[in-house]
Amino acid sequence: MDNYKKIDLGCGWSKRDAESIGVDWVAGPGVDVVCDINHGLPFADNEVDEVYSRHTFEHVNDIFFVMKEIYRIIKPIGTLIIKVPHFSAPTGYSDLTHKRFFGIYSFQCFDPGHKKHNYAEVGESKFELVSARLSFHYGPLSKFFEWLFNKYQAKYERYLCYMFPAYDIKFVLKPIK
Numbered sequence: 001m002d003n004y005k006k007i008d009l010g011c012g013w014s015k016r017d018a019e020s021i022g023v024d025w026v027a028g029p030g031v032d033v034v035c036d037i038n039h040g041l042p043f044a045d046n047e048v049d050e051v052y053s054r055h056t057f058e059h060v061n062d063i064f065f066v067m068k069e070i071y072r073i074i075k076p077i078g079t080l081i082i083k084v085p086h087f088s089a090p091t092g093y094s095d096l097t098h099k100r101f102f103g104i105y106s107f108q109c110f111d112p113g114h115k116k117h118n119y120a121e122v123g124e125s126k127f128e129l130v131s132a133r134l135s136f137h138y139g140p141l142s143k144f145f146e147w148l149f150n151k152y153q154a155k156y157e158r159y160l161c162y163m164f165p166a167y168d169i170k171f172v173l174k175p176i177k
Contacts, residue, residue, distance in 0.1 A: 004019075004049045004050075005021070005047060005048050005049050005050075006019065006020050006021070006048065006049055006050035006051070006052065007020060007021045007022075007023050007033075007043070007048055007050070007051055007052070008020040008021065008022050008023065008052050008053070008054075009023050009037060009041075009051055009052065009053040009056055009070075010023065010024055010025075010037070010053050010054070010055070010056025010057075010059070011023060011024050011030055011031060012024060012028070012030070012031075013028045013029050013030055013031075014029070014030050015030040015031075015032075016052050016054070020052065021033060023035060023037070023041070025037070037056075037060060037066055037069070038060055038061045038062065038065070038066070040069055041069045041070070041072075041073055043073040044073070045072055045073065046073070046074070046075050046076065047073050047075070048073045048074050048075065048078060049074075049075055049077075049078050049079070050078060050079045050080075050081070051070050051073075051074055051078070051079075051080045051081070052081045053081070053082050053083065054083040055083060055084060055085065055168070056084075057082055057084050057100075057102070058084050058085060058092070058095075058098040058099065058100055058101070058102065059097055059098065059099060060099065061099065063100070064119070064121035064122065064123075064125075067110060067122075067125050067127075068123060068124075068125040070125075071124070071125035071126075071127070071175055072125075074175050075175075076175060076177040077174075078174070078175055079172065079173075079174060080127060080171075080172070080173040080174070080175070081170065081171070081172055081173075082107070082170070082171040082173070083168050083169070083170045083171075084102040084106075084168060084169055084171075085098070085101075085102065085167070085168050085169075086102065086103065086134060086161070086165065086166035086167065086168055086169050087101035087102060087103050087161075088161040088162055088165040088166055089165050089166060089167050089168065090165065091167070102169055103157055103169070104132045104134070104153045104154070104157055104169065105132075106169075106171075107127070107129055107132070107171050107173060108129055109122055110122055110125065110126060110127040110129070110173065111126070111127060111128055111129040111173075112126055112176065113128065113129075114129065126175070126176040127173035127174060127175055127176060128173060128174045128175075128176055129171065129172075129173055130172040130173060130174055131170075131171070131172045132153070132169055132170070132171050133146070133150055133169065133170045134146060134149055134150055134153065134156070134166040134168075134169055135166065135167050135168050135169070135170065136149070136164070136166055136167055137167045138164075145164060149164070149166070
């Protein structure tokens with residue numbers, strides 16, 4: 001895997017691992033490439049094997065533009081991993097720098113296999129939504145809540161999310177090229 005290239009998009013001061021290329025809009029430890037992703041990504045077409053982003057997408061101005069940029073730079077067999085706060089989490093709705101909220105259906109519009117694929121803004125940037133997993137921070141009960149509420153995600157979001165807020169959602173997507 002010497003040629004395996006992965007980027008940590010919005011890495012902040014600590015990127016995911018030493019092998020990742022840290023990308024952020026502010027220079028700091030762990031940031032290898034300084035750029036504002038709202039204006040594009042400085043990578044060639046089909047150059048990147050894996051894009052990982054943790055708690056960044058809630059800050060972007062135009063999510064459709066950023067997804068088009070990721071689609072452009074990711075290889076056809078690449079993987080996109082996005083972690084964002086769940087809309088029920090206090091960290092999701094109390095941070096004034098957040099521009100949007102996310103639920104389990106948020107990235108279905110990029111997957112032609114889902115009925116919610118109807119936004120013109122998606123254009124050619126199509127991704128298969130492999131999974132959407134909720135995570136919880138309730139100490140020893142976290143694993144139980146994750147098992148239960150991920151098994152019944154739609155019912156959880158409809159009836160229980162405000163009694164038992166999720167911490168975040170991890171989306172795994174694969175490009176469709």
